[in-house]
Amino acid sequence: MIKKLILIAACISAAVFMTGCWSSREPKELAIVDSSLYDKLPDGSYKVTAEIMNPAGIGGAGMLGSGSGNKSPFVTFSGTGPSIREAIKCISLSREMKDFGQHNKARFLSERFARDGIAPFLDLIARERFTDEKPHLIVVRSENPEKIYDCMLGISSMPGDYIENLYKHQPADSAHGVFVTTLEFMKAYLTEGREPVAGLATIVESADRPSGNVGLTTGSGAGRSPVNYRIRYEGLAAFKDGRLVGFLDCEGAEAYNIIMGKAKAAFFTVPVGDGRSTVIDITESRCEIKSDIAGGKAVVKINVKASGNVSEEGSGIDITTSEGLKSIRRALEKQIEEQLSKTVNKVQNELASDIFGFGEFLHIQHPDKWRGIKDRWNDDYFPFAEVSVSVKTNIMTTGKIDKPISLPGEHK
Amino acid sequence: MRKKPLITSFQLVMMALGSALVFPYMFMPILNGPPANQDVWFVLILTLPYIIVINAPILFIMRRFRGRSAAETFEMIMGKPIGKTFAFFNVLFFIFCSTACMDITGLFIKIYFMSETPFWAIIVFLIVPLAYLSFKGAGAIGRSAPFLIMFLIFTIFFFFIFGIGKMDPKDLQPVLAESTFFDLNLGAFLTAARYSEILILFVFSFYLSKQANIIKAFGVALSVFAVCFMLILLPTIMVLGDEYARHSFSAYYSFAGQVEAFGFITRVQALFVLALFPVAILKVTMYNYMASHVLAGVLGAKSHRAFVIPFAAVSFAVCMIPVMQKTHTFLFLTSDRFFPFVILPVIFVIPVIMLIVYFFRRKKISAALMSKVPEGEDEAK
Numbered sequence: 001m002i003k004k005l006i007l008i009a010a011c012i013s014a015a016v017f018m019t020g021c022w023s024s025r026e027p028k029e030l031a032i033v034d035s036s037l038y039d040k041l042p043d044g045s046y047k048v049t050a051e052i053m054n055p056a057g058i059g060g061a062g063m064l065g066s067g068s069g070n071k072s073p074f075v076t077f078s079g080t081g082p083s084i085r086e087a088i089k090c091i092s093l094s095r096e097m098k099d100f101g102q103h104n105k106a107r108f109l110s111e112r113f114a115r116d117g118i119a120p121f122l123d124l125i126a127r128e129r130f131t132d133e134k135p136h137l138i139v140v141r142s143e144n145p146e147k148i149y150d151c152m153l154g155i156s157s158m159p160g161d162y163i164e165n166l167y168k169h170q171p172a173d174s175a176h177g178v179f180v181t182t183l184e185f186m187k188a189y190l191t192e193g194r195e196p197v198a199g200l201a202t203i204v205e206s207a208d209r210p211s212g213n214v215g216l217t218t219g220s221g222a223g224r225s226p227v228n229y230r231i232r233y234e235g236l237a238a239f240k241d242g243r244l245v246g247f248l249d250c251e252g253a254e255a256y257n258i259i260m261g262k263a264k265a266a267f268f269t270v271p272v273g274d275g276r277s278t279v280i281d282i283t284e285s286r287c288e289i290k291s292d293i294a295g296g297k298a299v300v301k302i303n304v305k306a307s308g309n310v311s312e313e314g315s316g317i318d319i320t321t322s323e324g325l326k327s328i329r330r331a332l333e334k335q336i337e338e339q340l341s342k343t344v345n346k347v348q349n350e351l352a353s354d355i356f357g358f359g360e361f362l363h364i365q366h367p368d369k370w371r372g373i374k375d376r377w378n379d380d381y382f383p384f385a386e387v388s389v390s391v392k393t394n395i396m397t398t399g400k401i402d403k404p405i406s407l408p409g410e411h412k
Numbered sequence: 413m414r415k416k417p418l419i420t421s422f423q424l425v426m427m428a429l430g431s432a433l434v435f436p437y438m439f440m441p442i443l444n445g446p447p448a449n450q451d452v453w454f455v456l457i458l459t460l461p462y463i464i465v466i467n468a469p470i471l472f473i474m475r476r477f478r479g480r481s482a483a484e485t486f487e488m489i490m491g492k493p494i495g496k497t498f499a500f501f502n503v504l505f506f507i508f509c510s511t512a513c514m515d516i517t518g519l520f521i522k523i524y525f526m527s528e529t530p531f532w533a534i535i536v537f538l539i540v541p542l543a544y545l546s547f548k549g550a551g552a553i554g555r556s557a558p559f560l561i562m563f564l565i566f567t568i569f570f571f572f573i574f575g576i577g578k579m580d581p582k583d584l585q586p587v588l589a590e591s592t593f594f595d596l597n598l599g600a601f602l603t604a605a606r607y608s609e610i611l612i613l614f615v616f617s618f619y620l621s622k623q624a625n626i627i628k629a630f631g632v633a634l635s636v637f638a639v640c641f642m643l644i645l646l647p648t649i650m651v652l653g654d655e656y657a658r659h660s661f662s663a664y665y666s667f668a669g670q671v672e673a674f675g676f677i678t679r680v681q682a683l684f685v686l687a688l689f690p691v692a693i694l695k696v697t698m699y700n701y702m703a704s705h706v707l708a709g710v711l712g713a714k715s716h717r718a719f720v721i722p723f724a725a726v727s728f729a730v731c732m733i734p735v736m737q738k739t740h741t742f743l744f745l746t747s748d749r750f751f752p753f754v755i756l757p758v759i760f761v762i763p764v765i766m767l768i769v770y771f772f773r774r775k776k777i778s779a780a781l782m783s784k785v786p787e788g789e790d791e792a793k
Contacts, residue, residue, distance in 0.1 A: 023526040102679070126659065129527055132669055183652070183670060190655035364582065367589035 031097035034074060034160030035135075038084065038121060039110040039145055046113075048087040049078040050099065051149060051159055058157060073157040076149050084124050101130045105160035107182060108138050109198065110145040114237065114244035122186055122242070133183035136163055138199040139237035139244060147203045152230040159231075163201075166233055175263040176234040176250035189242060192374055193359025197256070198237045200247055206230040240353035240378070248343065248351075255343035258304060258336070259356050261287045266308075270331045272315040278328050279312035280395065282336075291361035293369045298377075298385035300358045302340065307394040313404040320402045325395050333391045340389045354382045417551030421624035423558060424616055428609040428633040429640070430561035431695045434513070435606070435746075436641050436664070437564065437688055438520055440648065443658050445602050445748045447595035450584050450654045453645055454591075455599040460638055462604030466756075467630070469763035470610050473770070474617055474626055477781070481618045482702075483709025488780055489766045489773070498762055499710045502611070505758045506703035509608065510696050511727040512745050514538055517692040518731060519742045523661060525685065535731050539724050541693050546701040546720045550619045553698060560690045565640060567687040572643045574673040574680070579650035605752035608759055609633065615702045661742070700724060 037049040057071035079090025092099070107125075109118065125131045140148050148159055156162035167179045180198050188196035206229055234250040248256060257263040266282040285306040292299050310319055310328075317324040347355060359377045363370040373381055419427075435441065442452050477485040482502065487495035518534045526534060545552055588596075610630070617626050648657050648667045657663035665684055672678040703723050704716035713719075735741055744750055770777060 023528045126656075129524060133666065134670070183656075186656055187653040190659075191653060360582075364585040367586040371590075 025098055025100070029097055030100040031077075031095055033099055033101045033104045034158045035106040035108060035163065036101075036104060037108040037110065037140070037145060037148060038113050040113040040116050041080065045080050045082055046084050046087040047078060047080045048084060048091065049076050049146060049149070050088075050091055050095075051076050052095070052097075052099075053103075053158065074149075074159075076146075078146075084121055085128075099130065102132060104131075104135045106136045106138055106163040108140045108145065108148055108159075108201070109244075110140055111142075111244065114139050114198070114239070117241075117243045118239075119242040122182075122189065125182055126186065133181065133186060135160075135182055136167060136199055137180050137182050137185045138163065138201050138233075139247075140201050140203065141237075141247070142203040145203075147229065148201065148231065150229075151203060152206060152208065162231070163233075170233065171262075171264050173265050174234075175254045175257040175266040178236045178253050178256060178262075188357075189239075191357070191360055193354065193361070193363045193370070193377060194357035195241075195353040195355050195378075196239045197355050198239065199233065200235040200237045200253075202232045202235070203229050204232045236355075238347065238351045238353045238355050240351070245353050246351045248346070251339055252343045252346065255340045256355065258282075258285050258306070259287050259289070259302060259340060259344075261285060263306075267311060268332055268335055270315075270328055270335055272317060272328060272331055274316075276315040278310060278315045278317065278319070280308045280328070280332050280393075281311040282306045282308035282393075283396075284308070289356070289358065289361045291358050291365055293362070293366065293373065293381075298358065298362065298381040300361075300385050300387045302344075302387065302389045304336065304340070304389070304391045305394075306336070306391065307396050309396055310398040313398075316404070319398050319404060329393050329395055332395075333393050336391045336393070337389045340391070341387070344387050344389070348383050348385065348387070352378070352383045354378060358382060358385060358387075417549060417554070417619055418621050419550060419554030419616060419619045420621060421629045423554035424613060424620055424624070425629050425633045425636070426557040426561040427554065427616060427694075427698060428612045428629075429636055430557055430564060430691045431612055431698055432607060432609045432633070432637045433561075433564060433568075433640055433644075434688070434692050434695045436644050437568075437684075438516070438664070438692070439661055439746050440645065440657075440663050441606065441746050441748060441751070442599070442603050442641075442645065443648075443654070443663060446599040447591035448658065449590055450586075450649060451588055451591040451596065452599065452654070453584065453642065453649070454588060455596055455603060456638065456641055456645060458596055458600035459603040459607075460634065462600050463607045463634060466604055466760045467607070467610040469767045470614055470759060471627065471630060473763060473766055474614055476770070478617065478626065479622070481709045482615050482706050486766070488777055489770050496710050498766070499706055501762065502758060503703050503707045503710065505754070506611075506699045506706065507723055507726060508754065510699035510703060510723065511730045512751075513692070513699065514542075514696045514727050515731045515736050516742060516745055517689075517696065519737065519739075520662065521689075522737075523739075523742075524665065531737050532728075532732060535728055538693055538696060539728055542697045542700055543720055543724045545694070545697045546704065546724070547717055549716070550616055550701065550705075553694070553701060554616070554619070556694060560687075560694055564687040564691050565636075567683045568640050568643050570683065571668050571671050571680070572647050574677055575647045575651060575667065575671045577673065578670055579647055581650060583650045583653050584646075602748045602752045605756045605760075608755045609637075610759055611702065612698055615705060616698075696727075700727070 032053045033050050034053050035051045039047040039049070041047055051074050054071060054073055054075050057073040077091045077095045079087045079093065081087035081090050125133065151159070153159060153162045156165050170177055171179065178197055178199055180196070185196045185198060188194045208230060234253060236248045236253045236256060237244055238246050238248065254263065254266050258266065263282060263285045266285070268280050268282065269277045270280055271277045285304060288303045290301040313319055315328070317327060319325055319328065344356070347353065354377070359370070359374070359382060363374070442455060445455070447455070473485060473489070477488065480488065483499045486499040489495065490498055514535060517538060518531060521534050522529070522531055545556065613626060613630055620626065644664055648663045651667050651670050652660070652663055660666045665681060668681040668684040671680050700720060700723050701716065704719035707719050708716040730736060
């Protein structure tokens, strides 16, 4: 009986006194990082800006992010140092809470930082305990990348959340942007025959009407002057050997998404003569890549199979007939082929970075040939590879109506 | 005198399984072993016949000496002085395993979760439940195992199912194109040489109910181990890629951090922590108990209990040596340069010697087996 009593007393004592340990952290004492920005300054030092959630400015009655009073939903802290880690440490000189990086949703990289090479940055992310590989990796194209924290964020309350919401919804509407997590970037960086890409955010002036929510339209500082720029998330940033080497615009990113089989929604305005056109929404695409070495040159065959629906018909072609659809399909295939070829050419000639992973396909399909050329792939083979593109499309549905509203001879 | 506790075949399988799964779950040494590429899943398949071959001598001895304690078996085959020496080697090996596993687990916790907690505190928190459970004996260990190991297995299936969306089979290609026959077999041999769980069956089969089939228990433990290991290995490679997985101390933990589904199943690596810690403690406990139990047999002590705390104290003291708290030590202990070569003499060389001696002395041993009633164990159930 006495033993049982001692045991019960020990359990109660343990429950009371052992609620935490040396490494315990109370949520109220955490500075929860929502996004972070990495920059390289002209003097060679690093600057890291952390966007920290401000619980007092988030939530409340009514709308998302309506906040309490006039408080901003986030604050930013910056630190500089000779290394990235020291710059992060420097933030703690002015921030009173313990940082918590596991809720970080986006890592923004300035163009300067990315061009300088991000291998030490990747090493830090993989090595440190307070970081993880989930956040999206995005290059910010702007002279002043810190503006990203002053941009209009639609109805999201914080830049990190804004990117997360874009990731959830943009791919269903457009293939003009790419979303790459830190892990995906790291995998591509470490994979033989593939170079990584990152998302691209450009800060542009805007005349759009802001939401009016407190803190949302005025960036990090409630009470600042109303912002007149916003984030345009389209295109991609291409890397080679861990350094940013260039960008692809929205059409290039769309081609990239199609070749990588990631396009869930791609709209093509297909010209069919007389300045008229039909819009096809590609909802599904699959791509098969065959890579080989023949005659001392790399030969790559890209076969795309895509299916989609008629989204807008203004060509005057009767799409209820198979002939009508066939002519649109042919024009669509030609257009996609041209767009993919143009993008691949640009990547080969201007970026010289195998972001499509043609080398990886060669590695998988012909490992014996890959072994002999892998060290020369990037410089001697990829830029001079003969790439052929073949596209087959299938138009599945014509939407809620069959005959076009404006079919010649049938409308007033 | 109290009766010796009985453990069921299921409990024994769970004990061996849990001990075997802790290391793949925690740091997956197979990734960095030969051929160190995307073909390591094939190495795992090749490992199974190697395990069977390496464990065959000890399996034979176990079957032949069913119901005898480990110390008794050593003495019956090798004679008293050499038998005691062999048993003592086993004791040293068990203390080593207990200490190394404690150190590795402590370092893992320190690196990944509790960087600000002093290392000694982490080890103390491992040692307290270890000492309690080991003190209570085989029955308590056997009863704990199914609960803890079943949860560990549940997490393996859970991570696999909800990680499917992120897996890319391309990461397993090219298949068998870049691995030599020698590398594949060397990798399989080194992985098999780590499988010291046969010793758990050897020591704990003393408590196994008579109806239980020890060979079947071994087969079931090995089969489930292979399936679970494959379910750990494949998604890790297909999500992280073999190159990044090799860079990571705990590739499976990194993979678990990527698992998410339906927008609300997210950050489920907490399950990893919940599953791993108790099973790691159980593994350390089992080795502490085995060391105590065999030494008690060697010295003719009535109970193993007198040795539990001293052995735990030895493990604690070794873990406190500064060099044992370094990453290099962690890497060395978990590498193929060390563990397999410590384990192999105990699970293969000594049993082979015993087997040879047994065949030379089998008539005498058989007579002794007929005349000597298996000993009991003064131990609480």
